[in-house]
Amino acid sequence: QTEGEAKTIGVAIPSATHGFMGGLNWHAQNTIDRLGETYPNLSFVLATAGDSAKMVSDIEDMMATRNIDALVVLPFESEPLTAPVKSVKDAGKFVVVVDRGLSEEGIEDLYVAGDNAAFGRVAGQYFADNLESGQKIVVLRGIPTTLDNERVEAFQAAIEGSGIEVLDMQHGNWNRDDAFNVMQDYLAKYPEIDAVWAADDDMATGVLEAIAQAGREDEMWVIGGAGMKEIVQRIMDGDPQLPVNVTYPPAQISAAIEMAALNFVSSAPMAGRYIIGSQLITPENAEQYYFPDSPF
Amino acid sequence: MRRIDFHLLGPLIALIALIIIGALLNPAFLAPANLSNVLARSAFIGLIAVGMTFVITQGGLDLSVGSMAAFIAGITIMAMNALVPITGVNWGTIIIGMMVAMAGGLAAGLFNGALITRARIEPFIVTLGTMGIYRSLVTWLSDGGTLSLDSGLRTLYRPVYFSGIGWITWPIITFAIVAILGEWMMRHTRFGRHVEAIGSNDRVARYSAVDVEGVRLASYVLLGGLVGLATILYVPRLGSASGSTGVLWELEAIAAVIIGGTMLKGGTGRVWGTVVGVLILSMIDNILNLADLVSPYLNGAIQGVIIVLAVVLQREKRATDNR
Amino acid sequence: MRRIDFHLLGPLIALIALIIIGALLNPAFLAPANLSNVLARSAFIGLIAVGMTFVITQGGLDLSVGSMAAFIAGITIMAMNALVPITGVNWGTIIIGMMVAMAGGLAAGLFNGALITRARIEPFIVTLGTMGIYRSLVTWLSDGGTLSLDSGLRTLYRPVYFSGIGWITWPIITFAIVAILGEWMMRHTRFGRHVEAIGSNDRVARYSAVDVEGVRLASYVLLGGLVGLATILYVPRLGSASGSTGVLWELEAIAAVIIGGTMLKGGTGRVWGTVVGVLILSMIDNILNLADLVSPYLNGAIQGVIIVLAVVLQREKRATDNR
């Protein structure tokens, strides 16, 4: 560990409006606390934003008033954040982009991301492998965003040709209550449903509750996503209603922040793209995805 | 009477029209299971909207109810989880949790009300402020994630949301009782009368020996208590609370009140209009999910159009009102 | 005059206190670069809030401004993108885009205003409806994603947000001009007088041969036009629009108006109070970024407390008002 000069790292992420982002926020804060202790010469600025405009403002503030040396950003949306992040880069700062790519290649020094297409594809593959042609599924989508589109498109591509019938796709907004309502209505509308892709474990929680209420637990299984600890637990326990899950680790932000820190405290220059693929969590491997301390 | 009926017909007609449309679009709409779902879901907003009717009628407003509900759900869950090791998994613990929820609601209502009546700050600002405060607190308590109820307690507590008398579940029963009591309070008690008088002209009320500040405060406390009650029914449903619980409930509750024929500027409260407004709002959602529409992206637009149309029916009356 | 000054001091003192706190927390706060950022950012909400002041003063309300801005940004971007192949990447295209934004804003304002004044529906309901409609439409137009401006045009258009006269960028200049014009209109023109008269008692205004419906309509159109103008400045900043653009701007704009001393029930409009309110709101965000506070989860709570405190200072006046 070098006794380096003082550096400031700015971290801009979306605020904790749903489970996954909550987990991400938790990991970000945890990592910052940990690194702050390990490397006293590093200081961190964490800002959370509820929309793109606020995130751009946060980045402007970090530049104008906190004099940051590096920026770790999970863009709220790709397009609007591209130019502001580019100007941070142009000012000679070290830039790490997390999860959602910018709309222009090659701005960031370091790219750490989950793979949204893989997230949809892995889930879709499981459906294609485990359902007969003609079996029926329903889908709950997230908040209408580009990444939701990517996931759903990949999912649809993966089940293409399997003969699985998608009965309906509505937005559950990555929210338990909304997903509960939508699933109740699906159950009222469709007498026959064989499986549900809830695309997110928060939504899966609501979906399971609605299915339990209708007493149709034996009829269908549910695939969520992102590996929430309660869900992983149930997979470990071999719950037939929750055969598998697809990872989309909120801890990717930790990796990103750590790498930004290492850029200053170690001599090795950090660069490149780190794509954390989406894995299928099965009862067999579930234990390694179980983090009981995380709030997510 | 003759006049009032006519005025109330507006939203009622809209509700009936919605029910007919729903039934035509999908026969499953009228199945008891679906009706039970829709009514039970309406109960949270419904309870809150009944309280909101009093607050709006006296000339106030409360934007904090959604985050207040999230916050109360959070502390209720935390309280029950903390109690489990001591009192064990039993109804005693749940009842203490319920008491925490009620007490929390009443206290939060009192806090809003006291700032508004004692410190004399505009209700819009006070409750905008407390909205941010409660929302932040619950996010902070849950560390940005979700607060989940102990699973043993959950199993025990679940029937409070899901059971009842046949398909008429407890939330539906509670909502019905509160709505009837609310309507009765508004029409037939001194409190209701004073609420209307204050909203109509607070100086007149003050000159008539009405305890204006007291009644105002009481309306916020009542609303807070009903938020607490709504939380008691909400927690057993999913057993969790997070920063995204109850987002925009305030807007939905206020919209229900106004669709029901209560004026935003106060003076006349129609609790049963509010009930109709709540049902209209939750039926729209239900029907949009049951029907196959062009694009789910457009749900919000259809919702908007229906809300406006539901109120257009009230317009005629007001046009003639306008001397 | 003596009375007005005293009343306005409240938010002004709060603003000055915030500036002092900001400067103490971090000397960079007062650097031109930071002030330029904060002021330029305030411009969007600021322009909208100036229009909102007129709407609220006449006794109305507009909840749709945020989604209206998103929708107008969407169609502006689509129009410009569609034009690029025909007219090319040049200022002509951008000016046509600006005209689309203005026309869109005026039309959207006219639509709200017409529903409110001609069809006589409560402004709360009309604009709640159109809020849902515009939000849905922009989500639908962008297919759930983001509408992005052609990158050539973006480069050309960017200086409209980022350049200006030194650190005083165009948004700041526009906001300043609109604020001064707005204050002037409210104080010194017939329109402003009529707006205040209608808000304080619309029957008196009608009996005084004021064109009540016309003025009301005009206030919504004015607000729509200012939303269009805000969009013209917003598009070069982010070069995109999506379903999450402008979320909660309405609440922020209304809050700024009320913090500035305009009453929600109408009757007295203080455009320059609104400007102070807007600045208070955006400085709070800025200051929260200046220093490391307990937890970003609690930002909302701090914001809430400051908003309430800023208004507490106005309280004294109202307390004495209340004989």
Add this chain to the structure above:
Amino acid sequence: METVLELSGVTRCFGPVEVLHGIDLGLRAGEVHALIGENGAGKSTIMKILGGYLAPTEGQVLLDGSPAAFSSGPEAEARGVVVIHQEFNLAPDLTVADNIFLGREMTRGWRLDHAAMRRAAGDLLEELDTRIDPRARIRDLSVPDRQMVEIAKALSRNARVLIMDEPSAALTHREVDALYAQVDRLRAEGVALMFCSHRLDEVARLADRITVLRDGSVVSRATRGEMTEDQMATAMVGRELTDFFPPKDTLTGNVLLEVQDLSVPGAVDDASLTLHRGEVLGIAGLVGAGRTELAEAIAGLRPGSTGRMTVSGEAVPLADVRAAGRAGIAYLTEDRKEAGLLLTKPLTENLTLAALDRFGFRIDRAAEARAMDDATREFDIRAASPDMPAGALSGGNQQKLLLAKTMLTEPQIVLIDEPTRGIDVGTKRQIYAFIRRLAAEGHGIIVISSELPEVIGLADRVLVMRQGRIAGEVEGDVITEEGIVRLAMGVGADHHDAEHKNREPA
């Protein structure tokens, strides 16, 4: 007789202005005390102090001889001191019965006893000889009806001391008689009464004791029979008043306004009238006869009105205020609080509101201030400052401001509903003279008044309305009280309605 409520050395300031200077005054049980004085003399202020609504700046209020520490009106009311305010104090969204019992609702257990309250309200209104439905909403009532509700509300309080601030200003003679009967009854029951009025005949008829106020000081006191009406007027104004009504030296010109078959649904049926230049046309009738509706319809304020109307031969569209305004028609409302003035706005803004287009695109503040000065002088508006809110003016001065506001639009045709409501005798004379002068200048004037002497003294021609129709016309020397009342009550008409049965023409 014992003194129940008393002011001793009371002064009152509003800001730097002292409006009452050392008032001593006592109300005795079983006695009617009249307080008279010019507009702005301080009558309402005294009554508010007596009723606990305002605190004296100096001096004391004594109840039964000991200092009464009322800190609010309701507190005073609990001690039996009840005030009927000059401005209405009714919640517009509540019903008549709700308002009468507001704050003192009758209950059965927890439940409001609607039936009992309705019955009690009905009885009170019956005693007052009105036909107001206890279930009607205040916002749907006419101004006089609201005043009657206000009186009923006060009567329901079983007061020891009843203070009435111009209770009769908004009433027609029919209700006034009912009011007098109540006053006589209460006096007999030993209630201490105080009222103020600008109708001096009423003062002479009712008062056992008179206190005359001028500029915030008591200038003279008298007991029943000690003062004639002329002496009262002289004491109030401080100089002799002669020739109450100016001569009707009218030279009637050509037709200015012609109205044919004007109907307002539910209020006016097929009314036709013509108004000539230089003419003062009176419209008389009982409360609810539809006079206000007719005038409002002519001024374009009643949507849904049908018929034809021409001004100087040019057709004017109905139900269009602005068109009527452009044709030179101006209407001065009887409902000055709800429809006339913006009570929270400064006097100047009120004055110029209807005529703003004459002050330029950028409102010329200096010109506005000049207009305010002129109006203050011409209409003798007594105000501490042109920046004070209109609601802080005394009632009569509000009326003068309203008149000034209407005249600022320079109308050709002026419809005045209750021109002198709440105006003192001195100013009344000025207003009558002003109306005659307008007529002489070639304007056409329509005066609606519930004070018959006013109609008789002022009008060249009087239309009498009854139940929404024009029942007849009296002209020239035939304009007498009896002639008007006969038509107004439908005496001689075939059907017998309530009014006819209940009372004979005065």
